[in-house]
Amino acid sequence: MKQNRREILRTAAMATIASSALSSVAKSQSAEKFDSIPRVKLTSLPTSLNKMANLTTLMGGPDIYIKRDDVMELAHGGNKTRKLEFALAEALMSGAKAVVTQGGLQSNHVRQTVSGAAKVGLEVHVILSNPVPEMEAELKGSGNYLMDQIMGAHIHLAGAEGRGPVVEKVLADLTAAGKKPYNIPAGASNAIGSMGYVNAGRELIEQWKEQGISPSHIFTATGSCGTAAGLLMGLRYFGNKTTKVVAMSVSASADRLKPRIRQILNEASDMLGVSHDFVKDDDIHVEDGYYGKAYGYPTDAGIAALRMVGEAEGILLDPVYTSKGMSGVIDMLRKDKLVNPRDLVFLHTGGAPAIHPYANYFKA
Numbered sequence: 001m002k003q004n005r006r007e008i009l010r011t012a013a014m015a016t017i018a019s020s021a022l023s024s025v026a027k028s029q030s031a032e033k034f035d036s037i038p039r040v041k042l043t044s045l046p047t048s049l050n051k052m053a054n055l056t057t058l059m060g061g062p063d064i065y066i067k068r069d070d071v072m073e074l075a076h077g078g079n080k081t082r083k084l085e086f087a088l089a090e091a092l093m094s095g096a097k098a099v100v101t102q103g104g105l106q107s108n109h110v111r112q113t114v115s116g117a118a119k120v121g122l123e124v125h126v127i128l129s130n131p132v133p134e135m136e137a138e139l140k141g142s143g144n145y146l147m148d149q150i151m152g153a154h155i156h157l158a159g160a161e162g163r164g165p166v167v168e169k170v171l172a173d174l175t176a177a178g179k180k181p182y183n184i185p186a187g188a189s190n191a192i193g194s195m196g197y198v199n200a201g202r203e204l205i206e207q208w209k210e211q212g213i214s215p216s217h218i219f220t221a222t223g224s225c226g227t228a229a230g231l232l233m234g235l236r237y238f239g240n241k242t243t244k245v246v247a248m249s250v251s252a253s254a255d256r257l258k259p260r261i262r263q264i265l266n267e268a269s270d271m272l273g274v275s276h277d278f279v280k281d282d283d284i285h286v287e288d289g290y291y292g293k294a295y296g297y298p299t300d301a302g303i304a305a306l307r308m309v310g311e312a313e314g315i316l317l318d319p320v321y322t323s324k325g326m327s328g329v330i331d332m333l334r335k336d337k338l339v340n341p342r343d344l345v346f347l348h349t350g351g352a353p354a355i356h357p358y359a360n361y362f363k364a
């Protein structure tokens with residue numbers, strides 16, 4: 001019965017895979033190339049772009065905008081939804097009946113993958129590890145982990161051996177069962193996933209034009225780097241040559257993240273048919289002063305930033321990613337560290353479901 005239902009959903013999703021290259025609207029070569037990459041619609045786009053007037057006033061300017069990628073139609077939304085529009089299209093076209101991915105116990109990427117897979121009729125297996133051992137009970141008690149369970153994920157827990165061997169075993173078992181599993185790397189941070197943020201880059205250029213703004217910087221919380229790499233590629237590929245994409249690290253030094261961003265940019269360049277130096281190394285900006293102890297450990301400044309945006313704007317950031325990113329933006333503004341800041345944009349990449357397991361950080 002379940003198999004039948006999934007088959008019906010897969011067939012329906014396959015029928016909606018869009019490749020708009022054949023549209024009669026005149027397009028640049030770049031747009032045509034990009035639009036020929038198959039994509040399955042998982043949410044309504046564009047997401048909104050709004051000025052945070054109260055935060056702007058509190059900071060004493062410049063204007064600060066927020067791009068609401070936290071508001072999307074896969075369970076609770078977030079940045080992975082855009083990546084999955086491309087990754088799941090590829091999965092469906094490969095004939096997969098199951099999808100496999102991995103992350104931390106509270107991974108937002110995993111929750112969105114589980115939601116997207118349910119929607120398009122793919123069985124979903126997730127391999128989870130615990131980045132914060134002292135919070136095992138909390139991380140398994142609510143938030144994303146609970147949502148994964150509710151949406152029918154097959155959960156495989158990885159211990160000291162790490163996720164890699166478990167992923168290999170699950171892939172082998174699903175292959176043996178004839179399910180042709182499609183593997184999505186952590187964070188969907190590969191070339192195909194990054195296309196979701198190439199798309200966001202194009203969308204932002206359009207919105208900036210409509211709103212008559214010309215941002216000097218856009219900030220994005222960065223872990224596995226596909227969002228920052230895709231966004232940078234998308235802005236440059238669709239004609240914006242000036243807005244600085246600032247990757248706000250949530251977990252590692254700039255020395256570690258820059259090569260990763262470079263690698264995804266190179267793979268994305270191959271996919272889009274541009275040379276590897278289309279985006280230059282000196283166009284990659286990583287800010288690594290705000291991630292604190294490690295991935296999954298909130299910082300005091302991040303929690304303060306989360307509260308500040310909540311109280312000023314009624315918008316919830318998350319404790320693991322966007323709060324750290326926003327704490328950096330606030331600090332750099334206060335210390336006057338940004339060169340000629342104008343119409344700053346903060347990309348809200350989602351993650352608020354993780355507020356629940358981290359509730360202790362918000363108790364007086």
Ligand SMILES: Cc1ncc(COP(=O)(O)O)c(C=O)c1O
Pocket residue numbers: 078079107108109187189221222223224225226227228318321322349350351
């Ligand atoms: C809420 C949120 N923000 C930012 C990121 C970082 O995105 P990326 O892994 O593409 O760097 C993630 C990734 O899991 C996330 O869940």
